[in-house]
Amino acid sequence: MTRNTKDILRSCCQQIRWEALDLKPIKELIALAIDEDTLCSGLINKPKVTGDLSSCLVPEDHEITATFHARQPLTLCGIELAQLTAAFSPQLSLTALADDGANLAAGDPIATLSGSTRSALTAERTLLNFLQHLSGIATNTRTYVDALGGSRTRILDTRKTTPGYRYLEKYAVACGGGWNHRMGLFDRVMLKDNHLAAFGDDLLGATAKAVAQSRRTNPRVLVEMEVDRLEQIFAALKAGVDIILLDNFSVSDLRKAKELIGDQTVTEISGNVTLDTLQDLTPLGFDFISTGALVHKSVWVDIGLDWNE
Structure with missing residues (x-):
């Protein structure tokens, strides 16, 4: 793991305290x-x-x-x-x-x-x-x-919160031992298909343009890219995103993704995360697993x- 990746790991999530x-x-x-x-x-x-x-x-x-x-x-x-x-x-x-x-x-x-x-x-x-x-x-x-056991993988919340209760519910996640990220739209760039489509049809070019624009506009803000296919990973890595979010990947494709990414960037699994699927996801060794279920399935x-x- 590179020094830069370690820095990103430290800065990309927190556990909110009441005093904050x-x-x-x-x-x-x-x-x-x-x-x-x-x-x-x-x-x-x-x-x-x-x-x-x-x-x-x-x-x-x-x-x-x-x-x-x-x-x-x-x-x-x-x-x-x-x-x-x-x-x-x-x-x-x-x-x-x-x-x-x-x-x-x-x-x-x-x-x-x-x-x-x-x-x-x-x-x-x-x-x-x-x-x-x-x-x-x-x-x-x-x-x-508790289901994560002694894994180094951290469980993250999402922006799927009750309107008006965002920070109270994120505080509740922290009280339960979970980690908070994406406090709002203001603290991270999250590139999804619809964002990239505005930069053109070529995935490599669109991703590079979007990331470069973010670096110019808000150089201190982390850039995360959501991918739902293995072939998108190369574009994300080539553009130099800070975090890759792997959305709704099968366990077998997650293993392939892990091999492709290695320690080049921070990784996050999301989509279809339940207590039942967690036992299969945890051993894969990704940095984060995020789920809105912490709040909306409580x-x-x-x-x-x-x-x-």
């Missing part, structure tokens, strides 16, 4: 979720009476302490978000009993919520929605990471809020 996230859009997302529940914010014709019509029956001065518990084995994500309790209600406080990324057993405590009973009941479903959704992604990602985990006696 912009809290402003996250708080706006929380506010939107609360408004959906209490103000019917998503509809033009709103009811004459809004608010939490159930919780308002509880005496205004009544207070509770309650604990979130894992109801199944899971990898936790969302506790940092839940600690933004002021975004849910200034009358609530939350004490974390576990950290994001922690592997929990059924029954393990996650956090204690205390304060106004009215506010707790109003915020409960929204808090659980975030915790269950993000922990579902982290838990699903952890199964993929299932919400079971977390409950139990009142303390």
Whole structure:
């Protein structure tokens, strides 16, 4: 592996930490979720009476302490978000009993919520929605990471995320031990068939022109090329792309691709990546395996809020 290839490996992915996230859009997302529940914010014709019509029956001065518990084995994500309790209600406080990324057993405590009973009941479903959704992604990602075993291959997420949740869901992938790349359209050039078609019909010439244009325009930005046929690999290598993404290749063709590429550039497998196919892909020794399934095939985990006696 060349020194340049090692540098690309180090720079082309990351594991997002909570401290790197912009809290402003996250708080706006929380506010939107609360408004959906209490103000019917998503509809033009709103009811004459809004608010939490159930919780308002509880005496205004009544207070509770309650604990979130894992109801199944899971990898936790969302506790940092839940600690933004002021975004849910200034009358609530939350004490974390576990950290994001922690592997929990059924029954393990996650956090204690205390304060106004009215506010707790109003915020409960929204808090659980975030915790269950993000922990579902982290838990699903952890199964993929575990399936890789001791392989040097890293599992990557994709841009297939829920609109508005991009960075929270990528953070959840990182909590599950996965790696983040392609944060958006701004951090990497990704050349696909439709991009190259705009540079002409000749694959070699089109690829060379596109890569050269990228080097002139944004010389510090990595260039990745998606290929779905073995014959495209030569064009990618000749043009000097930084990363080759092998899309929907059979295992036998992946072996051939590995021989053609060697250590000339960074490699990524994508397409039809599941827990079942991972056992065949991992031994091939590619640098990365990417899959949107970490997010869009995840299932919400079971977390409950139990009142303390």
